[in-house]
Amino acid sequence: MLKQGTILKPDVRVRGDDPREVDRLVGPLLRGMAYERLLLLLLDPVYCVKQVHVLGVGNEFWVTCSIRKLFRTVLLNRLHRFVVVHNHPGQTIPSPSVPDVAYARRLEQGADVLGLELVDSVIIGEAGFFSIFQGGPGVSAPHLPEGGTEHGA
Numbered sequence: 001m002l003k004q005g006t007i008l009k010p011d012v013r014v015r016g017d018d019p020r021e022v023d024r025l026v027g028p029l030l031r032g033m034a035y036e037r038l039l040l041l042l043l044d045p046v047y048c049v050k051q052v053h054v055l056g057v058g059n060e061f062w063v064t065c066s067i068r069k070l071f072r073t074v075l076l077n078r079l080h081r082f083v084v085v086h087n088h089p090g091q092t093i094p095s096p097s098v099p100d101v102a103y104a105r106r107l108e109q110g111a112d113v114l115g116l117e118l119v120d121s122v123i124i125g126e127a128g129f130f131s132i133f134q135g136g137p138g139v140s141a142p143h144l145p146e147g148g149t150e151h152g153a
Contacts (some may be wrong), residue, residue, distance in 0.1 A: 002029055002037050006054040016043040016083045019131035020138060022122050025049060030087035030124045036063035040073055043081035043119060050079060060089055062099075067110055074116055081117045087124040093137050094125035104132045 014025045026039055038056035041049050053073055056065035063086055074082050084107060088094040096104075104121035111118040121132040130137045
């Protein structure tokens with residue numbers, strides 16, 4: 001169960017700048033949940049996911065996390081690239097709400113002021129995902145294969 005405060009470290013190499021890989025990493029954790037969860041994926045200098053933090057647990061309609069708490073987590077972990085992910089329970093292929101887009105834009109502006117990089121904001125649905133910054137929906141791929149994916153550094 002994904003409780004608030006949980007920190008996960010992927011055992012495979014996953015690119016955080018590819019929403020399909022983000023979906024394959026955290027989609028299985030978020031699908032089937034009755035309530036929304038907000039995850040923070042911290043990325044290394046070559047955009048690979050180093051840590052996944054559960055920052056918020058909401059209800060079936062929304063989840064909140066203060067921008068201050070999110071940036072504090074990024075800064076304390078000394079990584080400056082990140083992806084924000086949350087789920088929309090019950091939506092097959094999710095679409096962002098007006099508050100989803102507004103939150104992503106506020107995070108992007110705050111990150112810019114702090115010298116951080118919000119790489120993407122991804123919404124996970126029951127059978128797909130939506131990337132706010134990369135422009136659209138996608139259908140979920142199978143889970144990551146054993147050993148992860150190959151990327152040149």
